[in-house]
Amino acid sequence: MSSDPYAALGVAKAASAAEIKKAYRKIAKESHPDLNPGDRKAEARFKAAQAAYDLLKDPEQRARFDRGEIDASGAERRQHYERRFYRDFAEEPGHTYRTTRGFEDFEDISDVFGGLFGGGAAGGTRTEGARMRMRGRDARYSLEVDFLDAAKGATRRITLPEGGTLDVRIPEGTGDGQTVRLRGKGEPGLGDGPPGDALVTIAVRPHPVFRREGDDIVLELPVTIDEALLGGQVETPTIDGPVSLTVPKGASGGQVLRLRGRGVKRRGGGRGDQRVVLRIVAPPTIDDELAEFLKTWRERHSYDPRRGMKA
Amino acid sequence: MSARYTEKQVVLAVRRLTKSRLRTFVRAECVRPVETADGIAFTDADLARLELLCELAEDFDLDEDALAVVLSLIDQLHGVRRELRGLARALAEEPPEVQERVRQAWLRATGR
Numbered sequence: 001m002s003s004d005p006y007a008a009l010g011v012a013k014a015a016s017a018a019e020i021k022k023a024y025r026k027i028a029k030e031s032h033p034d035l036n037p038g039d040r041k042a043e044a045r046f047k048a049a050q051a052a053y054d055l056l057k058d059p060e061q062r063a064r065f066d067r068g069e070i071d072a073s074g075a076e077r078r079q080h081y082e083r084r085f086y087r088d089f090a091e092e093p094g095h096t097y098r099t100t101r102g103f104e105d106f107e108d109i110s111d112v113f114g115g116l117f118g119g120g121a122a123g124g125t126r127t128e129g130a131r132m133r134m135r136g137r138d139a140r141y142s143l144e145v146d147f148l149d150a151a152k153g154a155t156r157r158i159t160l161p162e163g164g165t166l167d168v169r170i171p172e173g174t175g176d177g178q179t180v181r182l183r184g185k186g187e188p189g190l191g192d193g194p195p196g197d198a199l200v201t202i203a204v205r206p207h208p209v210f211r212r213e214g215d216d217i218v219l220e221l222p223v224t225i226d227e228a229l230l231g232g233q234v235e236t237p238t239i240d241g242p243v244s245l246t247v248p249k250g251a252s253g254g255q256v257l258r259l260r261g262r263g264v265k266r267r268g269g270g271r272g273d274q275r276v277v278l279r280i281v282a283p284p285t286i287d288d289e290l291a292e293f294l295k296t297w298r299e300r301h302s303y304d305p306r307r308g309m310k311a
Numbered sequence: 312m313s314a315r316y317t318e319k320q321v322v323l324a325v326r327r328l329t330k331s332r333l334r335t336f337v338r339a340e341c342v343r344p345v346e347t348a349d350g351i352a353f354t355d356a357d358l359a360r361l362e363l364l365c366e367l368a369e370d371f372d373l374d375e376d377a378l379a380v381v382l383s384l385i386d387q388l389h390g391v392r393r394e395l396r397g398l399a400r401a402l403a404e405e406p407p408e409v410q411e412r413v414r415q416a417w418l419r420a421t422g423r
Contacts, residue, residue, distance in 0.1 A: 021370075028370060034363045034385065037392065053370075086363050089356035090389035091396070096343050096356065102387040103394070 003072050005052030005065070013066075017059070024053040037087040136187040136196035143168060143200050147207035150174045151217070151239050151264045158200070168200050173215065173265035176204040209237060215272025216263045222281045223247060238262045238274050245276060253280040315345070315352040324358060327365040336364050339375035341382050 006013050009023040027049040029035065031042045055072060056062045064070050090097070143158055153172035157165050168180055179201050186196025204212075211218045221236050231249030235242050238259065245257060255278045263272025283290070322328050336342050337351075342360050344351035353361075360382070367373050367381060402410055 025370060028366070032363075032366070034359075037385075037388065083362060084355065084359050086356065086359040086385075087389070089359055090386070091393045092356070096345075096354070097360070097382075097386045097389075098393075099386045099390045102391050 005055050005072050008048045008052035009056070017057070020053070020056050024049055024057075033085040034087050037090070043085065134190040134193045136189040136193065138196040139186040139198045141166070141198060141200045142203060144203040144205055145170055145174075146205055147210060147212075148239055150176075150202060150204040151210075151212070153265075166198060166200075170202060171265075173267070174202050174204070175212070176202070178202050210239060212264065213275075215266045217272070217274040218277065219274060220277045220279050221245075222279050223251070225280060225282065228252070228278065228280045236274075236276055239264070247278070251278055253278055314355055316354070316358065317349075318351060318353075321353045321358060321361065325361045325365060327369060328361055332365070332368070333361070335375050336361065336378070339379045341375065341378050 006015070009020060009027065011019055011023045015023070028046065031039070031045040031049065033039070033042045033046060036042045052072070055065060061070070065072070141158060141160075143156060145154065145156060149156065150170060151173065153170055153174075155167055155169050157167050159165050166182065166185060168182065170180060174180070179199050182198040182200065184195045185198035188195045209219055217239055219237065221234070223234060227234055227247055228251045229249070231247050231251065233244050234247055236245045236259075240262070243259065243262070245259065247257070257276040257278065259274040259276065261271045262274035265271050316324065318330070318333065322330050322333060333342075337344060341364055342353070342357050344353050344357060364378055364382070367378055373381065402413060405413075
């Protein structure tokens with residue numbers, strides 16, 4: 001310990017016995033390892049204060065120390081064994097004082113943790129709160145749903161192999177391979193343990209027109225030559241029904257037009273976009289009028305879209 | 312099996328512990344010795360607990376009822392620490408995205 005027990009307690013040399021006790025109590029409250037189990041540095045602080053207090057609390061010893069007859073080391077405690085603090089035993093498995101109390105109300109919040117915490121049997125001479133209880137196992141199912149049901153949300157009923165049915169609410173924007181958890185719909189628990197959950201893996205059937213990329217819906221939209229070249233309003237399907245889309249003048253095949261907020265619901269709010277990929281479709285027959293016009297036009301307006309393209 | 316100590320050995324080992332004080336602690340169920348064929352026996356954990364009890368009794372002037380309250384709270388605290396440590400270890404084995412999701416849910420649940 002430090003050679004000055006007054007400094008160790010943070011008191012003046014003239015401090016009264018009451019002041020010394022108060023100073024020691026304050027340090028013990030803040031630094032006793034068993035009253036501050038999470039503080040790994042507490043032990044050294046506490047031991048220094050305790051040694052100082054041992055010396056100073058006895059008026060006779062304190063007077064001898066003040067007269068210089070003994071030094072601070074004289075008060076070092078002589079112990080029959082190495083002191084260990086209780087906290088070093090407290091989390092050992094199966095010891096007498098392990099308690100499962102303190103979690104009784106957790107089931108209100110989460111049956112997962114309610115079933116886990118405090119559920120383990122305690123060892124030792126006295127066992128508190130150790131009843132046989134175990135959460136039921138989760139049951140796993142898979143369910144195939146239509147593209148639009150997954151995109152827009154729906155409720156579908158599945159028939160269980162062991163009889164009975166289960167209504168599965170498919171949240172808006174569910175993706176292929178995602179799992180929907182139905183709390184308490186799994187296997188029953190043991191004792192008064194809570195039942196497990198039903199985990200339903202969703203398989204999404206492909207759609208003939210729509211495709212999903214993340215939260216976006218992608219769609220290829222056929223347009224005529226004149227719609228592409230002259231621009232204008234065309235109708236396009238979306239997952240909410242047909243909407244009008246403006247094709248810009250001089251659009252090319254493969255050009256992507258974006259309909260904001262027409263995709264699927266995002267996690268955390270908002271919706272993705274619908275991306276419309278234009279595909280220019282030739283007329284079913286190329287009549288003489290069109291052929292003659294294009295030949296004449298080509299002679300004076302030829303252009304090379306492949307310029308700068310390197311293979 | 313861990314070491315066992317008799318009543319006499321415990322009184323000698325723990326500074327400031329007297330036989331009557333030990334009996335008071337046992338009566339108040341602050342320590343719970345093991346019953347054996349040769350009488351009651353104490354463990355190393357009991358010794359550490361008795362050191363703490365003597366300090367609280369003497370330095371903080373607590374009587375046995377107050378001591379029982381404090382020790383019960385300390386035991387509950389250790390139980391909670393143990394379960395949380397277990398949960399933290401279990402979570403540490405999960406992939407980072409699961410850890411992050413749980414962390415976010417935990418922040419929401421604790422209103423942070």
